[in-house]
Amino acid sequence: MRKLPDTIVQPPASARGTAGSRIAHDSAWKHVSGQARYIDDLPEPPGLLHATVGQSTQAHARIKSMDLSAVRAYPGVVAVLTVDEVPGHTDIGPVFPGDPVLAGDLVEFIGQPLFAVAATSLRAARQAAKLAKVEYEPLEPVLTTKDALAKQFFVRPSHTQQRGDPDQALAAAPHRLQAEMHVGGQEHFYLEGQACLVEPTEDAGVFVHTSSQHPSEVQKLVAGVLGLPIHEVQVEVRRMGGGFGGKETQAAPLACIAGLLARHTGRPVKYRMARSDDMVQTGKRHDFYNTYDIGFDDEGMLQGADIMVAGRCGYSPDLSEAVVDRAMFHADNAYYLGQARVVGHRCKTHTVSNTAFRGFGGPQGMMIIERAMDDIARHRGLDPLDVRKRNLYGPGRDETHYGQIVEQHVLPELIEQLEASSDYRERRQAITGFNRRSPVVKRGLALTPVKFGISFTAKHLNQAGALVHVYTDGSIHLNHGGTEMGQGLFIKVAQVVATAFQVDIDRIKVSATRTDKVPNTSPTAASSSSDLNGMAALDACETIKARLVDFAVETYAVSADEVEFANNQVRVGKDRFGWADFVQQAYMARVSLSSSGFYATPKIHYDPETGRGRPFLYYANGAACSEVVVDTLTGEYRVIRTDILHDVGQSLNPEIDIGQIEGGFIQGMGWLTTEELMYSDKGQLMTTGPATYKIPAASDAPEDFRVALLAHSPNREATVFRSKAVGEPPLMLGISVWCALRDAVASLADYRYSPPFDSPATPEQVLRAVTATRQWLADNGGDSSCKSA
Known part of the structure; x- marks a missing residue:
């Protein structure tokens, strides 16, 4: 990573659409005109299959038997998979284990996926899944926070933060109050439900179109369940119709199931949840x-x-x-x-x-x-x-x-x-x-x-990468690890690049987030995406600018202080060149016009x-x-x-x-x-x-x-x-x-x-x-x- 200056001062804006400008979301006109493409809008490839899952009807139970013969026999059904057919890892927990891609002999919530179905139509897949005959041995469920506290039933150890002696302070205080309260949860209710489209590739890998805030996690987990190296899985996210955190980890199970079915059948598979299934099967804000x-x-x-x-x-x-x-x-x-x-x-x-x-x-x-x-x-x-x-x-x-x-x-x-x-x-x-x-x-x-x-x-997530290409006509291609869910991240980072080069925002194109362009990305979450991806993009721009300055200094015998980027132009001493003209000169002189960028948040630590x-x-x-x-x-x-x-x-x-x-x-x-x-x-x-x-x-x-x-x-x-x-x-x-x-x-x-x-x-x-x-x-x-x- 090229070291950025400790103090970053925005230069006077003269080009159109630089940072600080009130310009529209880059996809706003596509949103209102219906031209913005989401997963379910993508052209369906030949031989497409539709996926769904069979769901548990018990909150806590052992599965005594599961008869799927009627599911397999339903017209249009091409494949039915259980956890026994998973070739790689069966646990897709994003941080800690505990999330089976398909249930084994134990179910722990109503709606938990038991088996996966691929059929020639979505209706056929959903109708077939209802025909499974599952026999359960019910176990006692724990359903409320108070019950879990009483039983000390936790998914992870408890934690304490303390300053001073609160017990002494409370005892000495002139006034003292106690209270309790319940704070309700919340459904994400994004406009676009969970969806993905997985296509097999020629080398036994898969290409995943997903509505996910964390494409690198989808890539890693899909590779894991398929038993493949990560480089055999490519993931792309152009946009989401809302996420709000609900597509940070919850999009990955769909991609894993669709990936399993695509690998098994050799055909592309789309998995789009119905709203009711989405609300039952995916997590929410913690109450x-x-x-x-x-x-x-x-x-x-x-x-x-x-x-x-x-x-x-x-x-x-x-x-x-x-x-x-x-x-x-x-x-x-x-x-x-x-x-x-x-x-x-x-x-x-x-x-x-x-x-x-x-x-x-x-x-x-x-x-x-x-x-x-x-x-x-x-x-x-x-x-x-x-x-x-x-x-x-x-x-x-x-x-x-x-x-x-x-x-x-x-x-x-x-x-x-x-x-x-x-x-x-x-x-x-x-x-x-x-x-x-x-x-x-x-x-x-x-x-x-x-x-x-x-x-x-989680300290390791505070990092980001970006990729910037400057083409010979002066247009600029930008890619970074952040995902666009309607919040305007793409236009903000594009404005950072416009400011760095002092060119009009129209010159910059932000492409879909892809794991084969910027790898090992963090999720678009924690309010950090503009900070992280903006700085990574700026790092890439500063690298390219440094090369352009060196070229100008060497070619025109000026000092670095005499090279200035402003208003779609480059001033070199007493000469002024249009941005595109100067870029063309640099290209002819064999100056690299492409760079990756990287940023890691400083100062943070926690024990x-x-x-x-x-x-x-x-x-x-x-x-x-x-x-x-x-x-x-x-x-x-x-x-x-x-x-x-x-x-x-x-x-x-x-x-x-x-x-x-x-x-x-x-x-x-x-x-x-x-x-x-x-x-x-x-x-x-x-x-x-x-x-x-x-x-x-x-x-x-x-x-x-x-x-x-x-x-x-x-x-x-x-x-x-x-x-x-x-x-x-x-x-x-x-x-x-x-x-x-x-x-x-x-x-x-x-x-x-x-x-x-x-x-x-x-x-x-x-x-x-x-x-x-x-x-x-x-x-x-x-x-x-x-x-x-």
């Missing part, structure tokens, strides 16, 4: 059971904390170790906890293995401390915003419970700006008056911050044995102020207004970043309000489609929605052009809606009582909180001097 024990002074300042976060991981480890780790890292959110202990448990249950989801455990960890901020405020008769502001990290109170120092204190100023621009104080006063006059309809208001760590918590380190290069920050109106007779509510101020550093593309902030907020709001995953007492998922699982609609968005980027806030770390990540942090801004709903209910007791309030805050949940608040009022006789947690 959590969290508790706190906190001590604080009269002003609400935290002095000690003992926090527990327990994630329902499902039947296998998948990514749960890192998900629960990140929940632990974010159990403080934006607040200095004092002397603190945070314990994380990875609970095993006989349900589908939960997986990555935008925020990757961070949102679930933040929920318990945000509840605590409200509880402290109600207990002390304070405004929740004042309690939050007093507890923010700041100079002298800047060390997290895992030992990282918060170096850039953005939030105090950011919150002050949002407090003023949203008219928080005036609205708080008006809402309090309204609630006193309105016995049924109540309004709520909350302003909540977000501090989110940026980097993969799981001590629970201390610096797992993040920097923190992204933001805040949201949301107002809601609640009908306390029905539990129904609306979000009236949301104001957001978010810090993206020196934005690579403000238009894309604002879109990410808006979408992230709405998705976070949905997670905490309408999106409820329901299971039967047997472990069967009951919410398997849009009729029963409610994602936010356009009508659920705030009636008044204001989003702004924090001005003049370049990243102190040497990220690409001093930008900051924007993919995941905005999701947690949705916590402001949950807190506002709780605020509205608390007004029933004149803000003297914090009702129990799990998420998602469905109307039913709101009504339960209303009932609890009214019961508290009855028990306390409406005495305003009484206070309670």
Whole structure:
């Protein structure tokens, strides 16, 4: 890797579409015109077969027998495979073992794949799979996090982070509260479901078209199940119709099964899941059971904390170790906890293995401390915003419970700006008056911050590669290890290249992510893709530029300082050449115009044995102020207004970043309000489609929605052009809606009582909180001097 300068300063933009420009997503016109091609839009090759799997009907059982004769005899069926026909590895766990590609003699969740079917039509494959006769020996399932905690049933060992002596601090604190809460999971509900197309190649390998955030992992796992070296498998990802973490590990099983069937039959195989199968068979955001024990002074300042976060991981480890780790890292959110202990448990249950989801455990960890901020405020008769502001990290109170120092204190100023621009104080006063006059309809208001760590918590994933070709006509080909799922990564990295060479964005073409162009890539996740791939692309550009400068110095007898790239031109001393003309000159002089690039995130480290380190290069920050109106007779509510101020550093593309902030907020709001995953007492998922699982609609968005980027806030770390990540942090801004709903209910007791309030805050949940608040009022006789947690 060519060493990049420690301080990267963006040159003055003159070419069109360089970094910082508000230009459209590179595929926007294809999206709206229907010309963007997804896996199911690819031309079907001759002899194509369609795949599906037979699913377990038991949450936990041994398979006594499995008769597949009727499946094999169904018209159109070409192949039926069980785990016994797998030529290579049978375990496709992405990090730790525990995920069989097809079940053996044990099943551990309803929907687990038992066998694979390939048929000449998708209908035939699905109809045939239903004809299997499977005899089970049922075993007792563990279905809830609390049951798993009681039985100490974990997929990975528990973990503790601690600073100081929290037990002593809690005992000495003037005030002390305890609480517990359940934080619901979330279905990814991407527009494009899981899909892949696998074609056999002439050398016994396969070519995989997949809708995956992690093509290198797909490549490795497909090679493993087929018993092939990795170089025999090529994987391509042009785009996804949404991912949100649901295609980080969950796309690989489809590719492995399609690869097995393609290798067995010698024919191309497409595997596209129906929405209901997708929801049953693929993992979701982990639901959590969290508790706190906190001590604080009269002003609400935290002095000690003992926090527990327990994630329902499902039947296998998948990514749960890192998900629960990140929940632990974010159990403080934006607040200095004092002397603190945070314990994380990875609970095993006989349900589908939960997986990555935008925020990757961070949102679930933040929920318990945000509840605590409200509880402290109600207990002390304070405004929740004042309690939050007093507890923010700041100079002298800047060390997290895992030992990282918060170096850039953005939030105090950011919150002050949002407090003023949203008219928080005036609205708080008006809402309090309204609630006193309105016995049924109540309004709520909350302003909540977000501090989110940026980097993969698995250190080895913090690396990226890129490939840049400059052609003789001046056009530029760019390839990198990141994948495009609609978030605008491709256009952002293209803007980095345009800035490096100071040429128009139209000169740059970003090609599909392919494992034979940039190998050994990390997943597009953790909000790190612009940081990683942008820097890798810049590294490649700087290598090519250095060659061009050397050519100019040697050819025109000038110093390197006299060579400048600007406005689609190259200035060499007193001469100016068009970009394409200069590139042609360099080619004729046999200058290499192609380079790979590489970047590895510096400074990060973490020791799981001590629970201390610096797992993040920097923190992204933001805040949201949301107002809601609640009908306390029905539990129904609306979000009236949301104001957001978010810090993206020196934005690579403000238009894309604002879109990410808006979408992230709405998705976070949905997670905490309408999106409820329901299971039967047997472990069967009951919410398997849009009729029963409610994602936010356009009508659920705030009636008044204001989003702004924090001005003049370049990243102190040497990220690409001093930008900051924007993919995941905005999701947690949705916590402001949950807190506002709780605020509205608390007004029933004149803000003297914090009702129990799990998420998602469905109307039913709101009504339960209303009932609890009214019961508290009855028990306390409406005495305003009484206070309670």
